Amino acid sequence: MPRVVTIRTVAERAGCSIATVSRVINGSARTSAEVEARVRAAIEELGFRPSEIGRSLKTLRARTLGVVIPSLTNPVFAASVAGMEAEARRRHHTLLLTATDYDAAREPEVVETLVAQSVAGLVLTVTDADDNPTLDRLDAEGIAYVLIYNEPRRTERAAVSVDNAGATFALAKAMIAAGHRRVIYVAGRFATSDRARTRYLGYLAAMSEAGLAAEAPLELDYLADPAGHGAALAGVFGPPGRPTAALCSNDLLALSVMAALRALGLKVPQDVSVAGFDGIALAGAAYPSLATVDTPTRRMGERAVEKIFELLDGSAAPTLERLPFELRPGGTLAPAPDASPVASARRPDAASPSFPASPEPPSE
Amino acid sequence: MPRVVTIRTVAERAGCSIATVSRVINGSARTSAEVEARVRAAIEELGFRPSEIGRSLKTLRARTLGVVIPSLTNPVFAASVAGMEAEARRRHHTLLLTATDYDAAREPEVVETLVAQSVAGLVLTVTDADDNPTLDRLDAEGIAYVLIYNEPRRTERAAVSVDNAGATFALAKAMIAAGHRRVIYVAGRFATSDRARTRYLGYLAAMSEAGLAAEAPLELDYLADPAGHGAALAGVFGPPGRPTAALCSNDLLALSVMAALRALGLKVPQDVSVAGFDGIALAGAAYPSLATVDTPTRRMGERAVEKIFELLDGSAAPTLERLPFELRPGGTLAPAPDASPVASARRPDAASPSFPASPEPPSE
DNA sequence: GGCGCGCCTGAAACCGTTTTCACAGCCGTT
DNA sequence: AACGGCTGTGAAAACGGTTTCAGGCGCGCC
Numbered sequence: 101m102p103r104v105v106t107i108r109t110v111a112e113r114a115g116c117s118i119a120t121v122s123r124v125i126n127g128s129a130r131t132s133a134e135v136e137a138r139v140r141a142a143i144e145e146l147g148f149r150p151s152e153i154g155r156s157l158k159t160l161r162a163r164t165l166g167v168v169i170p171s172l173t174n175p176v177f178a179a180s181v182a183g184m185e186a187e188a189r190r191r192h193h194t195l196l197l198t199a200t201d202y203d204a205a206r207e208p209e210v211v212e213t214l215v216a217q218s219v220a221g222l223v224l225t226v227t228d229a230d231d232n233p234t235l236d237r238l239d240a241e242g243i244a245y246v247l248i249y250n251e252p253r254r255t256e257r258a259a260v261s262v263d264n265a266g267a268t269f270a271l272a273k274a275m276i277a278a279g280h281r282r283v284i285y286v287a288g289r290f291a292t293s294d295r296a297r298t299r300y301l302g303y304l305a306a307m308s309e310a311g312l313a314a315e316a317p318l319e320l321d322y323l324a325d326p327a328g329h330g331a332a333l334a335g336v337f338g339p340p341g342r343p344t345a346a347l348c349s350n351d352l353l354a355l356s357v358m359a360a361l362r363a364l365g366l367k368v369p370q371d372v373s374v375a376g377f378d379g380i381a382l383a384g385a386a387y388p389s390l391a392t393v394d395t396p397t398r399r400m401g402e403r404a405v406e407k408i409f410e411l412l413d414g415s416a417a418p419t420l421e422r423l424p425f426e427l428r429p430g431g432t433l434a435p436a437p438d439a440s441p442v443a444s445a446r447r448p449d450a451a452s453p454s455f456p457a458s459p460e461p462p463s464e
Numbered sequence: 465m466p467r468v469v470t471i472r473t474v475a476e477r478a479g480c481s482i483a484t485v486s487r488v489i490n491g492s493a494r495t496s497a498e499v500e501a502r503v504r505a506a507i508e509e510l511g512f513r514p515s516e517i518g519r520s521l522k523t524l525r526a527r528t529l530g531v532v533i534p535s536l537t538n539p540v541f542a543a544s545v546a547g548m549e550a551e552a553r554r555r556h557h558t559l560l561l562t563a564t565d566y567d568a569a570r571e572p573e574v575v576e577t578l579v580a581q582s583v584a585g586l587v588l589t590v591t592d593a594d595d596n597p598t599l600d601r602l603d604a605e606g607i608a609y610v611l612i613y614n615e616p617r618r619t620e621r622a623a624v625s626v627d628n629a630g631a632t633f634a635l636a637k638a639m640i641a642a643g644h645r646r647v648i649y650v651a652g653r654f655a656t657s658d659r660a661r662t663r664y665l666g667y668l669a670a671m672s673e674a675g676l677a678a679e680a681p682l683e684l685d686y687l688a689d690p691a692g693h694g695a696a697l698a699g700v701f702g703p704p705g706r707p708t709a710a711l712c713s714n715d716l717l718a719l720s721v722m723a724a725l726r727a728l729g730l731k732v733p734q735d736v737s738v739a740g741f742d743g744i745a746l747a748g749a750a751y752p753s754l755a756t757v758d759t760p761t762r763r764m765g766e767r768a769v770e771k772i773f774e775l776l777d778g779s780a781a782p783t784l785e786r787l788p789f790e791l792r793p794g795g796t797l798a799p800a801p802d803a804s805p806v807a808s809a810r811r812p813d814a815a816s817p818s819f820p821a822s823p824e825p826p827s828e
Numbered sequence: 829g830g831c832g833c834g835c836c837t838g839a840a841a842c843c844g845t846t847t848t849c850a851c852a853g854c855c856g857t858t
Numbered sequence: 859a860a861c862g863g864c865t866g867t868g869a870a871a872a873c874g875g876t877t878t879c880a881g882g883c884g885c886g887c888c
Contacts, residue, residue, distance in 0.1 A: 106843090106844055106845085107844065107845065108844080116867080116868085117867070117868045117869075118844090118845080118846095118868090119846085119847080119848095119867075119868060119869080119870095120866085120867065120868075122845070122846060122847085123846095123866095123867090125845095126846080128846080128847085129847095129865095129866085129867095130865070130866070131866070131867085132865090132866060132867090135866085135867085149576060149579065149580045150580065150844080150845070151580060151582060151843090151844055151845070152580045152581045152582070152845095153517055153520045153521050153524075153526060153581070153582050153843085153844070153845085154521060154843075154844030154845035154846085154873095155844080155845055155846075156517045156845085156873095157517050157518060157521050157843085157844075157845070157846090157872095157873050157874065157875085158844085158845050158846045158847075158872075158873055159845090159846075159873085160873070160874090162517060164560070164581075167561075171546065172536075172542045172543070172545055172546040172549070173539075173542065173543060173546055173745065175537075175539060175542070175746075178536045178537065178539070178542040179536070179537060181536055181561070182535065182536040182537055182563065185536070185561060185562065185563050186563075189562070189574075194560050194561075194562060194577060194578070194581065195560065195561045195562075196528070196558050196559065196560060196561075197531075197545070197549060197558075197559045197560075197561045198549065198553070198558060198559075199546065199549050199550075210553075212513060213558060214558070215513065216513045216514065216515060216516045217516045217517070217528075217558065218515060218516070218517050352746075355746060355749040355750075356749050358749065358751070359748070359749040359751070359753075362751065381537065382716075382719060382746050384723070385719040385720050385722065385723040385750075386719075386749075386750065386751070387722070387723070387726065387750070387751050389723075470873090470874055470875080471874065471875060471876095472874080472875095480837075480838085481837070481838045481839075482838090482874090482875080482876095483837075483838060483839080483840095483876080483877080483878095484836085484837065484838075485875095486875070486876060486877085487836095487837090487876095489875095490876080492876080492877085493836085493837095493877095494835070494836070495836070495837085496835090496836065496837090499836080499837085514874080514875070515873090515874055515875065516875095517873085517874070517875085518843095518873075518874030518875030518876085519874080519875055519876075520843090520875090521842090521843045521844065521845090521873085521874075521875070521876090522842070522843050522874090522875055522876045522877075523843085523875090523876075524843070524844090
């Protein structure tokens, strides 16, 4: 028999009307000091806590924020959700969390679920931010939302992201600067991640700028058993003239690729350099430490929630906002083993980071 | 102007009463085929979706589940939340997610928040499952909850866990069987994690059984900068006669400890063996792969949600349920470098796992 | 042909809160 | 002394559903 004590119980106890109790609770209108004291005492004694449901029904707006992410298993999303949670709590809101498991078909239904809960707003990472009926519907209904990690081309969509293509461009350039000529882009779930696709464009641009031939991207499912990776990677790294560097679309994938390469008997970074994207905390604890693009994952979550409230109170129009990233050097990226037989065989040194931490490495 | 279409709009369009619309939606009573068709058509045309808030108000129970965890940043909690989310979705419920950041003082307030939302039940990991006023309050109010990873001594508390002490006992025994004599237990946030304390008991038991002297536990904050770890670890592993093995209270900590040991110039596992606890996905991708206790993290989350519903429909009484664990061998646990100068210096081999995967290794 | 029983249906109450509206009392001003 | 405004309060109307209750209608059975 939970919730036996409602605002009516309190009013009775305090000897006033429920309207007055409501006023005391919300400070929505002045009340006499005497009545206020009685009400506060009654609330205290009864342990009363107003029902958010009752409140929401009147307001037609719950103090909750809907969150839609592909998966909590990827630490990059877990970290950004942690940021959202902290910021939401600061603003007396709670997160309603849902995951799509990278299934685009699930997006409309989870958004429906959240909208049915009358959330104040939504934070989402979708598979495709441009061609997306679900987002169109939110636009049409005027429901506040902010994308995170997506970079919609349509600038009237609110989003918090990083320069995915630019960062990958810089990262690929760093690999090229380290002497790598055959660099392969490895993606997880290419089809269901516009991030992976956008990052690929950055890779292509860097290869093209350096006059190098781009490789066909290698697509791996990083949720599947790493054993599956082995076969795919063996196909690419087995033949002679194999790539000397793997640029992975995210850190989780990169760590998995490193394990798979080792299982194939290839040494990282002596045989193959590896880099990731995201800057998850564990990338630094890996051995060798993972070279990656450090994105402010937690801050992005916080910022997304801030943005929701800006949209709600009308203090800002929806915009695409790119937070700064940083190239993070790591032991997994070393100078290329000299592919040309004429050049001297310089030993790569795993211990020394091989590219500067500035976003734009020197152009030579 | 969101939510312009309510059950009343639908009723009008279908030419019937709102009661009938409700009946069609919920199948709570028979309706004529003709009316039902009209109602369904109206719902379709209007894109109507019943408000969960309106529904909950009558029911006094929302179709949401409150989740309280220390932090999403630890993959073990992220994975269990992923399990909860999947199971909750299966049952048409949504998660309300909150984190305490390992702050016991925050527990009562976040639980208050969730209760105010009229959640159907709660899944929580608390700092102390035995002496906990917040849980007492939930008991008193008859609100359904299930603990996860906690192992309350009070058996009338519902919980899904593993045998924390038993698993650590087995893990410590495996280390001892590998020849380690000085094994140190390294904990993160000892004060705010009854898991860390319970696991320590398992370590103590194993050391005692083997007639070895237990070391004082080393407490590290794995959220702090790993640089801080360095100093603490240097104090323990610097002096001669240092421990040859570190048993860490969780995987995240273990990976951080590995990085810190390397920074001190110590090799894992040649100089120091390391083991963790939890079995997070990335433990397997680490190099060397992390020896750990593999717990069914995701499954535990699913099971906790199942249990909530068992409690709600009265089909089961609250109990402490321990799911099976498995020792997972890993390259970080190798035979001890022979401490006794008289014995021959046998080279430890990082590649070969050094303990069997069975929960109870041979007692010699 | 009348009676009774199901089957569908609608009116209305209810859930817990916020908010509007009206009003009583008081004070200061003219 | 009358009047206007201001302050504090309560009654009541929402908000969007579910559910109870009563009743209308059609049908079968005596």
